[in-house]
Amino acid sequence: MxxxxxxxxxxxxxxxxxxxxxxxxxxxxxxxxxxxxxxxxxxxxxxxxxxxxxxxxxxxxxxxxxxxxxxxxxxxxxxxWNSYSTLMRFSSGFGFDSTTKRFTASNEVWEEYLKVFCCSDNENENNEEHMDDGEQEGYDDNEVGMDEYAAF
Structure with missing residues (x-):
């Protein structure tokens, strides 16, 4: 048993x-x-x-x-909820695809969001290098899923 x-x-x-x-x-x-x-x-x-x-x-x-x-x-x-509301509060350009259950945005929107909430100037430079290679998490197809999103 x-x-x-x-x-x-x-x-x-x-x-x-x-x-x-x-x-x-x-x-x-x-x-x-x-x-x-x-x-x-x-x-x-x-x-x-x-x-x-x-x-x-x-x-x-x-x-x-x-x-x-x-x-x-x-x-x-x-x-x-805090992660979601933070993302949506600054949502000029953010969307949500209910089929894939992912947030969507253009690269420009992600770059501005990450500058404000994620990285210092040095980290921004490193992120930009990775973005050119298409390796930056959250940038694939300009979307990020809820499980991939970490609270900043």
């Missing part, structure tokens, strides 16, 4: 989240917000999460997520 804790989703003492678990959690969080289960500060309380969200998630997917796992995933969601 396979121990559910040893089914390949564990990394040390941390139970990794699958895409299905993350998607379901996000749906449950949105549903909870629509139902008005947030407190006065707009946060889902520990009690709501433990009594109304996690039991549904665990029963639906057969997982064993705890409040600590929930907090970790919420931090991850926030990080992804």
């Amino acid at each position: 396979v121990d559910p804790q040893q089914d390949g989703k564990k990394n040390g003492n941390y139970e990794q989240w699958t895409k299905e678990e993350s998607d379901t959690l996000l749906e449950l969080m949105v549903d909870a917000a629509v139902r008005g289960w947030r407190d006065n500060s707009g946060i889902l309380s520990k009690q709501i999460v433990e009594e109304r969200i996690l039991p549904v998630l665990n029963a639906k997917l057969g997982c064993h997520k705890t409040y600590k796992n929930y907090q970790s995933r919420v931090r991850w969601f926030k990080g992804r």
Whole structure:
């Protein structure tokens, strides 16, 4: 019999989240917000999460997520949102291709964005050398996927 804790989703003492678990959690969080289960500060309380969200998630997917796992995933969601909103805030020229799930932009837009958010002058010179060779990550086909995008 396979121990559910040893089914390949564990990394040390941390139970990794699958895409299905993350998607379901996000749906449950949105549903909870629509139902008005947030407190006065707009946060889902520990009690709501433990009594109304996690039991549904665990029963639906057969997982064993705890409040600590929930907090970790919420931090991850926030990080992804911050990365996305930063990219879109300076979006003059940025687009999103929903088919490939990649951000798109011309080389000029990427160059300006990277000058502001990524590199010092010396690093910019090095990046320009790589761009000429077509080796700069994020420049292939003028797009970058969400998994390739790192928060600056």
